[in-house]
Structures are given as structure tokens and as C-alpha cells.
Amino acid sequence: MTKVWGLTGGIATGKSTVSAWLKADGIPIIDADVIARIVVAPGTSGLRQIVATFGSDYLQADQTLNRHKLGQLVFHDPAELARLTTITTPLIQREIKRQLAAYRAQRAPLVVIDAPTFFEVGYLQSLVDGVLVVTTTLPRQRERLMARDHLSIADAQARIDRQWPLARKVALADVVIDNDGDITQTRQQVVKWLDATKK
Numbered sequence: 117m118t119k120v121w122g123l124t125g126g127i128a129t130g131k132s133t134v135s136a137w138l139k140a141d142g143i144p145i146i147d148a149d150v151i152a153r154i155v156v157a158p159g160t161s162g163l164r165q166i167v168a169t170f171g172s173d174y175l176q177a178d179q180t181l182n183r184h185k186l187g188q189l190v191f192h193d194p195a196e197l198a199r200l201t202t203i204t205t206p207l208i209q210r211e212i213k214r215q216l217a218a219y220r221a222q223r224a225p226l227v228v229i230d231a232p233t234f235f236e237v238g239y240l241q242s243l244v245d246g247v248l249v250v251t252t253t254l255p256r257q258r259e260r261l262m263a264r265d266h267l268s269i270a271d272a273q274a275r276i277d278r279q280w281p282l283a284r285k286v287a288l289a290d291v292v293i294d295n296d297g298d299i300t301q302t303r304q305q306v307v308k309w310l311d312a313t314k315k
């Protein structure tokens with residue numbers, strides 16, 4: 117039986133940091149952010165639908181999606197974000213389920229689904245045995261997001277505001293990973309969870 121765990125948190129709270137450790141430990145990761153890129157690659161119906169909805173201004177010269185420009189639009193306007201996710205969510209959902217079925221067929225003992233909007237999309241909770249939520253304080257989250265993505269405070273806050281508050285996600289967690297401190301403390305919490313889950 118394959119055990120399936122969700123891995124989520126807020127933007128820049130440390131999901132990728134945690135999932136990189138799990139991957140290094142040989143655990144298969146289904147990464148929703150990676151899938152979100154694949155389903156809008158050149159030649160896909162996802163990209164065609166985005167162009168039909170938002171216009172060809174959102175394509176770069178090489179015909180790939182101008183992610184920065186689309187991000188500036190949708191992260192500042194919930195209605196525009198909803199128009200985008202109406203296109204992307206079903207495509208991402210199909211690919212997550214396809215990858216999960218493949219790992220189950222291989223009898224992988226443990227699979228992790230890493231998704232920033234794990235709870236927001238609604239369908240993922242029914243696929244997993246438990247959910248890990250990586251959290252930090254809001255000032256730390258904003259500071260890390262600004263530094264990593266070279267964003268202004270307003271742009272960082274707009275992205276944070278497009279997701280559920282961290283407290284709401286923490287309330288739904290089976291296990292909380294507190295990533296407010298030193299990275300080694302976070303690592304210890306992940307190792308503890310992994311040891312318990314592998315048993």
C-alpha cells in the first residue's frame with residue numbers, strides 16, 4: 117500500500133526546501149508547481165486557452181508564456197487569478213492523479229504531493245493519508261519572498277494575500293513543520309516525521 121502525504125504551506129514558507137530533502141531521501145515528489153509549468157508549455161491546450169483568455173500579449177518572443185507578466189496581473193486581482201485557475205486546475209489535477217496512479221502501480225511505499233494551494237483547490241485532501249504544513253511567521257515569510265523573488269513589499273504581500281492565511285492551513289495540518297528558525301531545526305522536524313511515517 118502506498119502512503120500518500122500532502123506537503124503545503126504558504127508562498128515561500130519553505131515547501132521546496134523540505135521537498136528537496138525528501139527527494140534526496142529517495143521519496144517520490146509530485147510537484148504541483150512543476151506540473152503547472154508543464155501544462156502550459158508551448159503547443160499545449162493549456163497555453164492555447166491562456167492566450168484565448170488573456171491575449172497574445174502574455175506570450176514572449178519565443179512563444180513561451182510570459183509568467184512574470186501574467187503573475188503581475190493575477191496576483192494583484194483575484195478575479196483574474198480565478199480566470200487563470202479555471203484553466204490550469206483541471207489540467208494540474210489530471211496530471212497529479214496520473215503520476216499518483218503510476219507510483220501506486222510501482223508500489224512506492226511513500227509519495228508526497230507538494231502543492232502551494234493544496235487546501236484551496238479542494239480535491240487534494242481526499243487523495244492523501246495526511247498533510248504536512250510548513251509554516252513561519254508572516255514577517256519572515258514576506259522577507260524571504262522579497263529576497264528570493266526580488267519583489268517589492270507590495271508585490272510580496274499581494275502574492276501572500278492570494279492564498280489562505282497560514283493559520284487556516286495549520287489548523288488543518290496533521291503535522292506542522294515550524295520553519296521560523298534555523299534550517300537545521302526544520303531538518304530535525306522533517307527527519308522525525310519521516311522516521312515515524314516510514315514505520
Ligand SMILES: CC(C)(COP(=O)(O)OP(=O)(O)OC[C@H]1O[C@@H](n2cnc3c(N)ncnc32)[C@H](O)[C@@H]1O)[C@@H](O)C(=O)NCCC(=O)NCCS
Nearest residue numbers: 127148149152183184186187190201204231232233278279
Ligand atoms: C501566475 C503564474 C504564471 C506565475 O508564474 P511564476 O513563475 O511567476 O510563479 P510560480 O508558478 O513559480 O509560483 C510561485 C508561487 O506562487 C504561488 N501561486 C502560484 N499559483 C497560485 C495560485 N493559483 N493561487 C495562489 N498562489 C499561487 C505559489 O506559492 C507558488 O509556489 C503561475 O504561478 C501560474 O500559472 N499559476 C496558476 C497555476 C496554479 O494554480 N499553480 C499552483 C499549483 S497548486
Ligand SMILES: Nc1ncnc2c1ncn2[C@@H]1O[C@H](COP(=O)(O)OP(=O)(O)OP(=O)(O)O)[C@@H](O)[C@H]1O
Nearest residue numbers: 126127128129130131132133232260264297298299
Ligand atoms: N529556515 C530558513 N532560514 C532561512 N531561509 C530559509 C529557510 N527556509 C527557507 N528559506 C529560504 O526562503 C525562501 C523560500 O523557501 P522555499 O523556496 O523553500 O519556499 P516555498 O514554500 O517552496 O515557496 P513557493 O510557494 O514559492 O514555492 C528560499 O529562498 C529559501 O532558501
